Amino acid sequence: MEINEIKGNTFCIDTGMTYIPFYKINDKDIIMLDSGWEKGERAGIDELLEKNNFKVVAIICSHAHIDHIGNNAYLKKKYNCIIAMPAYEALVCSSTVNLKVYYSSQTLSDVTEHFGHMVCETDIMILDNQDKIYVCGIKFKIMHTPGHSPAHICITTPDDVAYLGDALISDEVMEGAKMAYAFILREDLKSKIKLYDLKCSKYVVAHKGMYNDITKLITDNINFYKKRAEIVYAVIDGAMTMEDILKAIIKRFNINVNSRYRYTVIEKMLRSYVEYLNEMGIIELNMDDGFLKYSKSLSDI
Numbered sequence: 232m233e234i235n236e237i238k239g240n241t242f243c244i245d246t247g248m249t250y251i252p253f254y255k256i257n258d259k260d261i262i263m264l265d266s267g268w269e270k271g272e273r274a275g276i277d278e279l280l281e282k283n284n285f286k287v288v289a290i291i292c293s294h295a296h297i298d299h300i301g302n303n304a305y306l307k308k309k310y311n312c313i314i315a316m317p318a319y320e321a322l323v324c325s326s327t328v329n330l331k332v333y334y335s336s337q338t339l340s341d342v343t344e345h346f347g348h349m350v351c352e353t354d355i356m357i358l359d360n361q362d363k364i365y366v367c368g369i370k371f372k373i374m375h376t377p378g379h380s381p382a383h384i385c386i387t388t389p390d391d392v393a394y395l396g397d398a399l400i401s402d403e404v405m406e407g408a409k410m411a412y413a414f415i416l417r418e419d420l421k422s423k424i425k426l427y428d429l430k431c432s433k434y435v436v437a438h439k440g441m442y443n444d445i446t447k448l449i450t451d452n453i454n455f456y457k458k459r460a461e462i463v464y465a466v467i468d469g470a471m472t473m474e475d476i477l478k479a480i481i482k483r484f485n486i487n488v489n490s491r492y493r494y495t496v497i498e499k500m501l502r503s504y505v506e507y508l509n510e511m512g513i514i515e516l517n518m519d520d521g522f523l524k525y526s527k528s529l530s531d532i
């Protein structure tokens with residue numbers, strides 16, 4: 232784990248798996264953009280912060296996913312820092328019952344066991360109509376990019392460095408990924424198009440890249456997600472239930488599903504592609520002898 236300079240007072244922690252940007256207010260006080268993953272990153276982040284004598288005074292979060300807010304509660308307790316987050320994401324992680332709204336296919340006990348550490352109190356709720364926030368008197372610009380999660384945001388520091396969170400994935404991730412996650416793919420694609428208008432001097436993608444220009448990356452991301460939707464379309468043969476499609480996709484991508492937890496992750500991932508194809512009118516959903524089944528529409532993809 233190491234610290235990379237980006238521009239001016241904006242730096243980032245390279246955890247190996249992700250970039251976690253932070254803004255230095257002075258030699259000691261920093262504002263983090265996301266707090267990382269508990270399981271694989273907490274110990275390293277903790278050590279790095281202590282080694283550099285940093286005090287986390289605030290965390291601005293892009294969205295409430297486990298690998299982005301996994302250390303919020305821990306760091307808040309340790310440094311008594313302020314947490315700012317889009318309002319809906321803040322509500323999702325305000326209790327285990329609210330987390331279950333998002334992880335609805337798991338029991339409350341499972342949600343508590345796997346995601347309970349994500350529960351934290353948010354001090355500043357970022358509303359949908361806000362294009363900037365002041366944290367510790369410092370202005371950060373906000374671009375709302377829903378889709379990957381319900382209220383995902385991109386955050387630009389005073390150094391004109393944009394942190395894109397998971398609104399885009401890097402070339403390396405695209406090369407290695409079988410599928411990529413979106414909560415609502417149609418909205419996510421709209422947000423990716425919106426990013427063409429974001430003009431900053433540097434861009435940081437959480438998993439994991441640093442760019443001076445993202446024009447090509449946006450186009451490649453859109454094509455990557457659309458290609459996955461085409462593959463999902465291609466495995467639909469006749470009328471299939473969601474589970475039939477899931478089975479076909481697991482086979483098509485040779486995905487190793489070795490736990491209940493993994494199954495729900497893959498199922499959630501697939502759902503957004505199926506819903507996207509359905510919303511675009513490419514596949515249709517009908518009742519078939521008491522079961523909901525998807526089949527190809529007459530119009531082609």
Ligand SMILES: [Zn+2]
Nearest residue numbers: 294296379397
């Ligand atoms: Zn995410």
